Amino acid sequence: MLERNSPGVRSSNRTRGRYEGRVAVVTGAASGIGKAIAEQLSAEGAIVVANDLNAEGLGQLQGANIHTVASDIAVPATAGQLVEAATTVGAGRIDALFNNAGISVNGPAETFAMEDWRRVMDINLDAAFRVAIAVGQVMIEQRSGAILNTASPAGMFGIPNSIAYVVSKHGLVGLTRGLAVEWGQHGIRVNAICPGLTATGMNTQLRAERPGRWSDREARTPLRRGGVPSDQAATALFLNSDEAAYTTGQVAAVDGGQHALYSGYAVAFR
Numbered sequence: 001m002l003e004r005n006s007p008g009v010r011s012s013n014r015t016r017g018r019y020e021g022r023v024a025v026v027t028g029a030a031s032g033i034g035k036a037i038a039e040q041l042s043a044e045g046a047i048v049v050a051n052d053l054n055a056e057g058l059g060q061l062q063g064a065n066i067h068t069v070a071s072d073i074a075v076p077a078t079a080g081q082l083v084e085a086a087t088t089v090g091a092g093r094i095d096a097l098f099n100n101a102g103i104s105v106n107g108p109a110e111t112f113a114m115e116d117w118r119r120v121m122d123i124n125l126d127a128a129f130r131v132a133i134a135v136g137q138v139m140i141e142q143r144s145g146a147i148l149n150t151a152s153p154a155g156m157f158g159i160p161n162s163i164a165y166v167v168s169k170h171g172l173v174g175l176t177r178g179l180a181v182e183w184g185q186h187g188i189r190v191n192a193i194c195p196g197l198t199a200t201g202m203n204t205q206l207r208a209e210r211p212g213r214w215s216d217r218e219a220r221t222p223l224r225r226g227g228v229p230s231d232q233a234a235t236a237l238f239l240n241s242d243e244a245a246y247t248t249g250q251v252a253a254v255d256g257g258q259h260a261l262y263s264g265y266a267v268a269f270r
């Protein structure tokens, strides 16, 4: 189950940093934002346990000390497997969790299938809770740790045609604040990022088939560009690092300023 990338081969250019020797778990790590988080953690010296459904994508992760667990995060046993893997390679410690795996199923609310609702909730919310609790027990014992949930603007606002996604991401924001409040006493911080439009596997089809819609959304972003996975990874790593030692319960919009713009206005309205 636990596999290790061949050590040494790609480690020569590694920059040592904030995560030197830290043990980190990343879910949804084979693509997009999770991949950028896992590879940046590795570059900064972390021991990384990377989970995804996509075993082939996990195998392509670049960096030293990346251990992969290919399994469905929605299956309850996966949480325990991740803790087992991380504490095995990390001599009993887990310093950081990046609860990042997520899916979106689109369709109008009035005809949204309950099975799609269940799958979105299982992956985006239930699994994040289950993994946080499993990892949190280790962190409570060691009296330190940091958890970062990848939420969404859909966790703060409504977006059309995505009712289960919107509800699951609002839940993830609630999970962030609720755990931050409960676990501060144990020295555990819990924060979230809300990525704005970011070019990843989640929107490959949109970018290929409806480029006008993508560029329209970019044009309505104050910084006038869509995000890239490294934009998200940079904020995620900061929030789970000691640099953010007094920050908990925060929900950071990493969105080029989209959330700052009232939707009734175009970005260049005069």
Ligand SMILES: NC(=O)c1ccc[n+]([C@@H]2O[C@H](COP(=O)([O-])OP(=O)(O)OC[C@H]3O[C@@H](n4cnc5c(N)ncnc54)[C@H](O)[C@@H]3O)[C@@H](O)[C@H]2O)c1
Pocket: 027, 028, 029, 030, 031, 032, 033, 034, 051, 052, 053, 054, 057, 071, 072, 073, 074, 100, 101, 102, 103, 123, 150, 151, 152, 153, 194, 195, 196, 197, 198, 199, 200, 201, 202, 203
């Ligand atoms: N890309 C954006 O614009 C955007 C915006 C807001 C929020 N997000 C959030 O960012 C997170 C990462 O998504 P991304 O944009 O990098 O997309 P992505 O599709 O590139 O990556 C998501 C990864 O999660 C994995 N995954 C899906 N279901 C899984 C499961 N059951 N078990 C294990 N792994 C699973 C996928 O295989 C994939 O590798 C998601 O939570 C998503 O909701 C993305």
